[in-house]
Amino acid sequence: MGNLCECLGNFFGRQKNTNVRVSLPAVCFIWQIAMIVLFGIFIRYDEESDVKKWLELKKSENITSNIENDFYFRYPSFQDVHVMIFVGFGFLMTFLKRYSFSGVGFNFLIAAFGLQWALLMQGWFHSLDPVTATISIGIESLINADFCCAGSLIAMGALLGKVSPVQLMVVTLFGVTLFAVEEYIILDLLHCRDAGGSMVIHAFGGYYGLAISWVLYRPKLHQSKSLNGSVYHSDMFAMIGTLFLWMFWPSFNSAITDHGDGQPRAAINTYLALASSVLTAVAISSVSQKKGKLDMVHIQNATLAGGVAMGTAAEFMITPYGSLIVGFCCGIISTFGYLFVTPFLEKTLKLQDTCGIHNLHAVPGMLGGFVGAIVAAFANEDVYGKEGLKRVFDFEGDFANRTPGTQGGFQAAGTCVAIAFGIVGGGVVGLILRLPIWGDPADDNCFDDDVYWEVPEEEEIIPPVLEYNNHMIHKHQDISESNFSVEQS
């Protein structure tokens, strides 16, 4: 009976239609046309990238040098962030043996869509001009758009191998939308500081992806087990992603901090936390394995946890050794997550998390939010100076009377908001994705590029001499095939 069920299951599983020849082009075309129309209505150059406005600004504000243009403060950091989004996230997701095309390719697709949609969503919430009803964009907008995509790319990590590109586009559409709303609540209403996005990017993105993945639970995913792992070279490609993320994380956390002292401080803090994470990730990885052998999964992921956890506090005066401590703890926690929590979640919570974003983004992001709250709460004029306190926490306008203690409370509240948005939003989006129209693969067909890509055929070479050995040839072909399969992996 159980056997029969399984057979039926397999049968229906196989029935899944992964043909996206209509849905994928339709989504790409229609959404891109919508972007063009909406950009035409709303998006304009800001005063630092519009020639007329810039010349007027220079006159009106008595700016003597072009170097005062925000471009020169932020463009190098923007490019580092851009590399993290496309090469960092993209290649980090190439670690699966036969899903590298999808890892880097779908990341490319949804980030390219997401950043356009983010410019609109973030513009509407943060910088819509009340008079002209337009949004002015500049370099800082581009950085924020990349940040906004990051939330959805993190979510993709939990879903990797189990969803179709159309589903990923949907994840991104809603992900960016939810991001803009939670960011508005956290940064504008609660007036939190979160320059590197521990809360708004990592905690939100992490729990968003986990919630979706939980709703999309596949009980028979073990049928694709043979492809759910790495091979030697795919691990090397993933290291490209890891290293570019690791190296440029100081730029990520400092990209939109204050001009002047804010940017170097955020960069230094992040640099130190990341260095510290590497050592503890290696230590736990080694101690957990027979003979002390290191596991590439930990090196590829847990070494980055320090950067995630410094997303909020990096711009504060957390002190250099404080940064090291944060990195130290998160390297340990993240590696433990890969060792124990991910398998536990899968078994007990029915939560399948391909890249382990729970350990790299969700938990370190949440911790980062609380670290930020604590550091904010303990801020004082001795360390920051009176003017400095105002400057770092932006205690101005409506918030001029806020104290560091209160700020700490709001920071903690902000973290909870981010998590709540992630879980609830992800749950709803997960339900939408369960509709049988999106072209997702069957349980025994996951983690395979062949479903959505024209994968190059390895050429078939049969040595001529064999052709005269009729008795032998069939078996040889069998063997050859076995080898082909292996190689493709």
Added chain:
Amino acid sequence: MGNLCECLGNFFGRQKNTNVRVSLPAVCFIWQIAMIVLFGIFIRYDEESDVKKWLELKKSENITSNIENDFYFRYPSFQDVHVMIFVGFGFLMTFLKRYSFSGVGFNFLIAAFGLQWALLMQGWFHSLDPVTATISIGIESLINADFCCAGSLIAMGALLGKVSPVQLMVVTLFGVTLFAVEEYIILDLLHCRDAGGSMVIHAFGGYYGLAISWVLYRPKLHQSKSLNGSVYHSDMFAMIGTLFLWMFWPSFNSAITDHGDGQPRAAINTYLALASSVLTAVAISSVSQKKGKLDMVHIQNATLAGGVAMGTAAEFMITPYGSLIVGFCCGIISTFGYLFVTPFLEKTLKLQDTCGIHNLHAVPGMLGGFVGAIVAAFANEDVYGKEGLKRVFDFEGDFANRTPGTQGGFQAAGTCVAIAFGIVGGGVVGLILRLPIWGDPADDNCFDDDVYWEVPEEEEIIPPVLEYNNHMIHKHQDISESNFSVEQS
């Protein structure tokens, strides 16, 4: 009779001598020595990189801060461009299964030569001091030299796998020379604007390579068909190239634009056009294949078309949605090119274009030239302001009275000049390359690193147990060999 011809053809084909042990070192040594001599005579530091001149300049122009040095405006963009030239172009050309060493290695060689020759050629044409007969170089010169190489690297894309490194050096020597002349005509005489080089780099380089390839047509190239394709990992290496090109294209198009508003505007426009290209390239790729599967060739190439097409207009006030439209159209056109035009050209025009530069550079570059012409023609004081119009189009000196309409006409003329230089120059260079002295491979020997590189041998492992099975061993070895070959591919 036809059979006899073919035999003779094969015979002579096989006779081809690919030994470059004399010619390649000779070319490298002699040309490098020539560079040293010519640099000794002509090249000097400019006033921003010579300590004496910089201190004098600071005094004479009352410059208060070192940050006003052009280095701080352009160096980050320069490094991005540098990455595009060496990693971007280099790795994009590693997609062939057994030609990756040559793709990245020859790109490295000819770019390293080309940039030196470009500093001289561009110096003679653009910045030769009439008094001292010297050329002053600074960071902007390095960017321009990298740009100038790009023309020849594009041409290399059409020839990939079919020519020797010596031939590529010749392509670069003439390519850089032609580039400097056409650039002088287009930018100085016609006074066109072309910051990102849609015309001078892409249209020229594309048609230059296509013309050479047409002259070097190989009727029996199908004999190397088995190597003219990708394998899984070579496609992944190519994606490294694609992504670095895609991410840094905003730097490419903004690297030499105006300080201040010019650089951010060019970056924003390019960023948007590229994002738009990704979606339409994916859409067309999917709709064109059975079951909607994506083709890596399109993702690797057509996603970049928006950047090429924005090379001229990026610094203009094309508006954000205008940029999206350009990217939208070029993503479609470029993917269609890979699907239909390249095969058509090969069949009917006898034009073999390994990387499909027709679809990525020639056509989008030409379109970019015309887009620039149109945007220039519609420029007006409402949008640019009076001073801004002068600033963007450099209506000064001899050109103070030029109107946007006239400028548009000249831009269009410039595009035609670039194409003409490419086609005629490429034709002549192609004829030179037909001389039988350059060490190019035979038709059945193309696309193979083994011709010009010491390719590492895969070690031969025969399990000891087999040695006792004399009956079996020969066949097993045959199989092993077949597998070795496959793996090497």
Added chain:
Amino acid sequence: MGNLCECLGNFFGRQKNTNVRVSLPAVCFIWQIAMIVLFGIFIRYDEESDVKKWLELKKSENITSNIENDFYFRYPSFQDVHVMIFVGFGFLMTFLKRYSFSGVGFNFLIAAFGLQWALLMQGWFHSLDPVTATISIGIESLINADFCCAGSLIAMGALLGKVSPVQLMVVTLFGVTLFAVEEYIILDLLHCRDAGGSMVIHAFGGYYGLAISWVLYRPKLHQSKSLNGSVYHSDMFAMIGTLFLWMFWPSFNSAITDHGDGQPRAAINTYLALASSVLTAVAISSVSQKKGKLDMVHIQNATLAGGVAMGTAAEFMITPYGSLIVGFCCGIISTFGYLFVTPFLEKTLKLQDTCGIHNLHAVPGMLGGFVGAIVAAFANEDVYGKEGLKRVFDFEGDFANRTPGTQGGFQAAGTCVAIAFGIVGGGVVGLILRLPIWGDPADDNCFDDDVYWEVPEEEEIIPPVLEYNNHMIHKHQDISESNFSVEQS
């Protein structure tokens, strides 16, 4: 008798315990905790990254714009240097067929530790505040810390495949310590200039690694010969390292040079020397091989020699053609080194140098030191101007009366100091590493990731049809295994 010895040797060799499950975590944890404590005691933000101090500095020095913060002068170069350290060095060491995980992974580990230790050591020697007994760190400190790591990473190149990660940590601990001392002697006491570290980084690091490797000589290393080589894809990964080193070397040599003219001059000189190296490396590589085939080892390494050799002179007025000449010579010398010197050293001096750092760092570094000495000695007011001479050579304070000639002598002396530190320090560290407690592999177990990493298993696929061929199956499995082995390589 000889046979017996060999047997015993093998026996004891095999006895080597490569289990690092205690030692590696212990070293990582304890040293990281030590870092946190020492950072807590000593390390503070400098006045450009501390909000209170920055606001005070702006007031006291009348700084009108945040762009005057050193961050904006140096951060883009810092990030380029950071990429060189982690991706450049890391991927350059992935060229071995089965040691890529270790190449990139151990590089990551020891650089992450080394940079923390370097901040302390360099701080104590160069910037310890005598009043507060603290060290102030800013962006320039991060660059210097990365530089300081580079010395140990170079040494790792000689040892690659033959030592355990614990040994590499020890190499780094002492390497950074020695570096800080020799740097103090060379830069502070001898008052040498060495912005790109030909002496302090490359000559020191090169001879340090060679001395260690000499002490650790393994007479039976040929037993691992089959793994001491590359395969096609590992060579491609190494090219990623090569190209990022090559492209960003101008940033390396200019990262800590003078604001203003110093940075562009150093960048231009390095860019030219590197271009020149490529051509001569290719020429010698081609002329040395039958049929003129190129060797990837030369392309991966010798093309970089020009950058190493310009480490000292790049910031001087060496002239553009002078830079080309330096690159020209070093490309030749380095390639000759790979062809003849490395094999000679191994045979006669019993010196095993896996990556050939003798040819890429030790010799070009030494030459770079002497080139710097010569260029310094010939400096004069005609070329530099009076003020410029002071500025470039920092003839101020105690050194106000030094002449260029004297400076040249000191530069030469500095080179000798660096080499002496490398050789003596390396000898001592080598002896320490011979203690049998570090978990290094046996002679027949070198160059194999499997010793220290959980290497992904290639899945075993046996086509079902074979299962009915009992007669065949064992042999087939044997073959399959042989193929698995090959593929893994």
